Amino acid sequence: MILLGVLYAGCCLAARTQVGAAYAGELQSDFRDWNWVNMLRLEFSQPLGSRLRLDIATISIARTREGRLIDDLQGFSNIEEEDTPLAPAVACVTWSRGRSQLSVGIRNVNEDYFTSSVTSFFTNSSCGLFPTVSANYPIANYPLASLGIHYVFQTERWEFQASVYNGQGYDSFTGRSSVFRFRPAADGLCGIASTAYRNHGSSYHLGGVLYGSAPCREGQTKTREVSGAIWGYAEQRVTQDLYLLVQCSVSLPENTAWCRMYAGAGVHMQIGKVQIGAFTNRALFRGIAEQAAELTCRAALSPHVSLQPALHLIGNGPALRSVALLRLGIEL
Template sequence: MGMKYLYLFFVIISVCRFSSLEAQELNLVYSTEFQHNLHGKANWVNLLTVKGTWPTENAGLWKDGSFDLATISVFRSSKERIVDDMQVFSNIDEHTLLVNLFIAGYTHRINRIRMFLGVRNMNEDYFNIPYSSLFTNSSCGVYPTISCNYICANYPLSAMCFFSEVKITNQLTYTNSLYNGVAYDIWHDGCKLFSINPKRDGVMNVGELAFSTGVQYQSRYHLGGLFHTGHLNPEENNRRMPFNYVGWLLAEQDVYVGEKEKIGLLAQASFAPENKNYCYSYIGAGVVASGLFSASKKDKLGLMVNSARFADVRETTAELTWSVPVSKYMVLQPAFHWIQTGEDIYTIGMLRAVFNIGFPRK
């Protein structure tokens, strides 16, 4: 336990040290969520994210670089989840975790190229485009063909990573992330979070080509893939898992644009080898209407339906959610989930509040 507190002390000292630099940007996001399964079980989940960027130039060093640090802390009132769904209906629901590093490393930019080396989480770079990000179901983030098959750098875990992004044209971008093959959290796994161990953990590479276009009617199309060389599985006498891979598609398209109103469609799909993976297919489709139902014209109403195939069950879900800014710093988001897992059906109501506070210094 002493080493865990030492790591936490190191993080705090690093934040205090960087805070002396001028023109830093700090951002604090607190999400709190009440969940009820409409049959007596309830849960309260909280996520605190602190993120900072410190440009090297402001420290009297070189240009075009920055030190980046982000931490997460999770608190859940109940040790158990309120339903036994496979995809996890809430993308912030997780066991209580005092602290973990989400991002910790160095970013450098050279013209149209951005590179990063350090601890990183997949949620920072993939699947987090506007319409998909509205929904609270975890599968609208990292797809279950990834999250259910790999111990990867997916919330709340992170891993050492070499990340690169190349802006090929103004509309076309290629993103690539080479991760240590198994992800960890600093509180329970200590220095394993900083390890690069291909023999034990293998390596995982994620690549995605993204195309976006349009000024009024915007389009976003993503084609991605992942491969994993295989890691030692301690639950099976350290048997090495085989080489594995996943492919996916993600598309968002505006179909109506008014003065302040907008309606868009989204589609998601992902497939993996059935003989190697617990979750081997996922498809989803949804519609998002923005600025139609509030005086501020900044609300977003969304309906999403998806289906995932697992080795032993099929799960279909539907989510209706409405995100409403109530102030400069606060957003309220009620959501209703209908879930069918095999023969079991769950209904869940939830209310999420998100507080976002930035601390820029000029």
């Protein structure tokens, strides 16, 4: 009887095991040169009882061109990074009870923040994480990860999230760049919190990050610099298939940050199996103001395959630059 019970429990766990893969292949061109970027994400989820779950995910990146096509500051592509054969993205245990959920282990901010279907629809990097955070701090932002703790409390309309990460993100399993290193004294510490209200398809978000850099010596005294940023964004549902998107973020204090301020606005529409969107933003960097615009659409070729062309216009100097891309997405 005991053996039958063990076998039955094992079969139940195996039945609830989830394995997934997501591939994005992106052909980029600035109408003078081209680049081909590939990103593969593998996922594994295994229940460890009624309230515990083990989540593991890896990321692999490959591109044909060593450098970027244009020198934009925000990043027109949210999947392009340096070649990465295999990097850990998630390796954590999650405990759930009622409306609360606590995750401990390897994680990155892209798993939990700015993850709505509207913000993730656009191909530019700023929609996924505002540059007042991603450009100012070397935190666990794609494709980097780090040890951390993430907590979520969710009701029907309200959601509160809070996270604490190692201040430096890494992309290796071993060595000095291992994601398993937790060194706040050397890498600093990063804390993030946000709250969201959702009603009738619309959502409104308010959050902030507080970053404590590694202590530095001034004479015989150790000092730790503390800075941060606050943000807010809204996704307003106008009709069943039409959304308006507004974003804003400010660094604190502004005078010491590489990216001081960011604002963006866009529209997203669903027409049958095709999504259409337009987005424009402006980011104020130290001595440089960058404006960017994106026009894109995504067609679902099947339940697992999509095709997404996009046109980007970027201005951060005397001339306006343009980049076109065609992204193939496959999810299994």
